[in-house]
Amino acid sequence: MSAKTQKAEYRKRFEERIDELRWLYCEIYHNDMQGFTWLCDSMYEFYEERNVNLKKLDRAREKDKNWYHSNKLLGMMLYTGAFAGTLKGVQKKLDYIESCGVNYVHLMPLLESPKGKDDGGYAVADFRKVQPELGTIEDLRDLTEEMHERGISCCMDFVMNHTSEEHAWAKAARAGDPEARKRYYFYDNWEIPGQFEQTMPQVFPTTAPGNFTWFKDCHQAVMTTFYPYQWDLNYENCVVFNDMVGNMLFLANCGIDIIRLDAVPYIWKTLGTNCRNLPQVHTLVRMMRLIGEIVCPGVLLLGEVVMEPAKVVPYFGSVEKPECHMLYNVTTMASTWHTVATKDVRLLKRQLDQVFALPKEYVFLNYLRCHDDIGWGLDYDWLKNFGMEEVAHKKYLNDYLTGKWVGSDARGELYNDDPRLGDARLCGTTASLSGLEAALYEKDEEKAEKAVKCIVMLHACLLSQSGIPMLYSGDEIGQLNDYTYKEDPDKQADSRYLHRGRFPWETVKEKISQEIFRTLRKLEQIRAEKEIFSMEAGTYTFETGSDRVLGICRELDGKRLVSYYNFSGVSVKIDKGILGDGKGYKDLVTEKKLSGEAGEIEGYGYLWLYRE
Numbered sequence: 001m002s003a004k005t006q007k008a009e010y011r012k013r014f015e016e017r018i019d020e021l022r023w024l025y026c027e028i029y030h031n032d033m034q035g036f037t038w039l040c041d042s043m044y045e046f047y048e049e050r051n052v053n054l055k056k057l058d059r060a061r062e063k064d065k066n067w068y069h070s071n072k073l074l075g076m077m078l079y080t081g082a083f084a085g086t087l088k089g090v091q092k093k094l095d096y097i098e099s100c101g102v103n104y105v106h107l108m109p110l111l112e113s114p115k116g117k118d119d120g121g122y123a124v125a126d127f128r129k130v131q132p133e134l135g136t137i138e139d140l141r142d143l144t145e146e147m148h149e150r151g152i153s154c155c156m157d158f159v160m161n162h163t164s165e166e167h168a169w170a171k172a173a174r175a176g177d178p179e180a181r182k183r184y185y186f187y188d189n190w191e192i193p194g195q196f197e198q199t200m201p202q203v204f205p206t207t208a209p210g211n212f213t214w215f216k217d218c219h220q221a222v223m224t225t226f227y228p229y230q231w232d233l234n235y236e237n238c239v240v241f242n243d244m245v246g247n248m249l250f251l252a253n254c255g256i257d258i259i260r261l262d263a264v265p266y267i268w269k270t271l272g273t274n275c276r277n278l279p280q281v282h283t284l285v286r287m288m289r290l291i292g293e294i295v296c297p298g299v300l301l302l303g304e305v306v307m308e309p310a311k312v313v314p315y316f317g318s319v320e321k322p323e324c325h326m327l328y329n330v331t332t333m334a335s336t337w338h339t340v341a342t343k344d345v346r347l348l349k350r351q352l353d354q355v356f357a358l359p360k361e362y363v364f365l366n367y368l369r370c371h372d373d374i375g376w377g378l379d380y381d382w383l384k385n386f387g388m389e390e391v392a393h394k395k396y397l398n399d400y401l402t403g404k405w406v407g408s409d410a411r412g413e414l415y416n417d418d419p420r421l422g423d424a425r426l427c428g429t430t431a432s433l434s435g436l437e438a439a440l441y442e443k444d445e446e447k448a449e450k451a452v453k454c455i456v457m458l459h460a461c462l463l464s465q466s467g468i469p470m471l472y473s474g475d476e477i478g479q480l481n482d483y484t485y486k487e488d489p490d491k492q493a494d495s496r497y498l499h500r501g502r503f504p505w506e507t508v509k510e511k512i513s514q515e516i517f518r519t520l521r522k523l524e525q526i527r528a529e530k531e532i533f534s535m536e537a538g539t540y541t542f543e544t545g546s547d548r549v550l551g552i553c554r555e556l557d558g559k560r561l562v563s564y565y566n567f568s569g570v571s572v573k574i575d576k577g578i579l580g581d582g583k584g585y586k587d588l589v590t591e592k593k594l595s596g597e598a599g600e601i602e603g604y605g606y607l608w609l610y611r612e
Helices: 003-028 033-049 052-063 080-084 087-092 094-099 137-149 168-174 191-197 238-253 279-295 309-316 330-342 346-356 380-386 390-401 436-442 445-463 483-487 495-499 511-529
Strands: 075-078 104-107 126-130 153-159 162-164 212-215 220-223 230-232 258-262 300-303 326-328 363-367 413-415 425-427 468-472 538-542 549-556 559-566 572-574 585-587 599-601 606-611
Touching: 003 033, 003 279, 033 238, 033 279, 052 137, 075 080, 080 087, 087 094, 087 137, 104 258, 104 468, 126 137, 126 238, 137 153, 153 238, 162 168, 191 212, 191 220, 220 230, 238 258, 238 279, 258 279, 279 300, 279 309, 309 326, 330 346, 330 363, 330 390, 330 445, 346 380, 346 538, 346 549, 380 390, 390 425, 413 495, 425 495, 436 445, 445 468, 445 511, 445 559, 445 606, 483 495
Parallel strands: 075 104, 075 468, 104 153, 153 258, 258 300, 300 326, 326 363, 363 468
Antiparallel strands: 162 230, 212 220, 413 425, 538 549, 549 559, 559 606, 572 599, 585 606
16 A cells, blocks of 8 residues: 555544544643644554554454454463463464464563562553563564464553553652653642542552552652552643553554553542542543544454443443443453352342343453452342342352362462451462362362363353453463462562463373363354354343253344353253253254253253254
């Protein structure tokens, strides 16, 4: 494509969106046209710097705007260092990633962060440099280029809310630079911070209490919502927004297809509010969407909104004015593990009903385990109907999933434990939480078989939901907890490293690992091949005749998938009434035909019953 044609391409995208972008920018930044002009100039510079192959991918995705709605997409989250040592190492492992059926890789934080003060890579010291031990920006470009050649999309975190105290902006601010200080929240005394604290909840009340930190060297308090070494950025300053957009576009030009907006609900602060989910946040995200559609329309925004569904859904925006392309589905993850512990599917069914009722345009990323802890943000008002009080019920869940409850084989650990409020969060791999670790330690083959069934059933349930299923690296081979973090002074205080351990390449070919791998691959291949798993399918839950068994039905163009998931370890009678006479149905896994008679489903069993 000639330079003239490319300019025309950019101009068309720009002119279609500039009026709304200008209006939003002037509204939030009080008609600062100097800042707006600078932003527009930098946008065109990033477009010009975008390489030919990425522009070609942009055009293809512009023609197929719903390319990421495909049931053929399967994601995997991984830490570069734990998985393969370096970015070059990940590149050498792309054959393995492809063998998993994965075509969407989420590289967990890998930008330059100070050792011992990085919170897993979320305290960024330089948005344009890779952590030295992991490689270089050129290594990242090489990796994404080969990924694209193989049809694999790449996702990376973009930490919006804060920078490391070691970032150049923070260092200049600490040294007294007045312009740099405007990028953060600096106060000469505790008067204003004290007023903020009256309405701002604390993110980590036990490990990092308070939302401000006093720095003796500059004799000022700085807003540090998450940790003292993570300084909150002040988005009321248009320079912050402009520069952070530049950092986002830089990553897009490195070949990143999905930008994960970390902690996005927190980015705007207003005194007298809880400083979360404020209207200005949505304005900023909408502007980022417009900017992306102009400069790099093939790149998606993924919102990390770890809150209840009512506060999550608004981050999709509206059909006319969309914000994020995709959102994390954290509530289903928590509800799933709640169901593992209680053997009662009613809460999970209720929560899935809420998700399934949303417009099909809304795309969620679904996962059993993510890199983070599991917080118990459940619907306690509803659970009270069954005699479950919040604090006591949280304690039960944590006791069960850490193996303290009699009869539990789960092996997890707590994070940020606050016994008074019962607000501890849970850590652990899928396999260890499912009982495989305990079974192997006890050398109990029957327990191990039961744990494997649980792991597979949970993944089958994940794969049948609407959205993009995300594997957590290692789950596909039953990776267990890694307790070596306790020997590392930089990690031992953070139990989340329990499930962020080194990938156990030495166990990949072991019998149990291969059993899990092969079974999951079969399910994933069925999902990719059958149109019934498309996000266009109507999806709903149904009554199965047992509170231990979840039922999910998918329907599309006369096709139907009726699926059952037993969350208990014992056989349960189920009602197959939804199948009618059962004619025309077959089990997609065994390929056996079946009838609609009442039957049983084995402990931790599942059924995928399909009719053309």
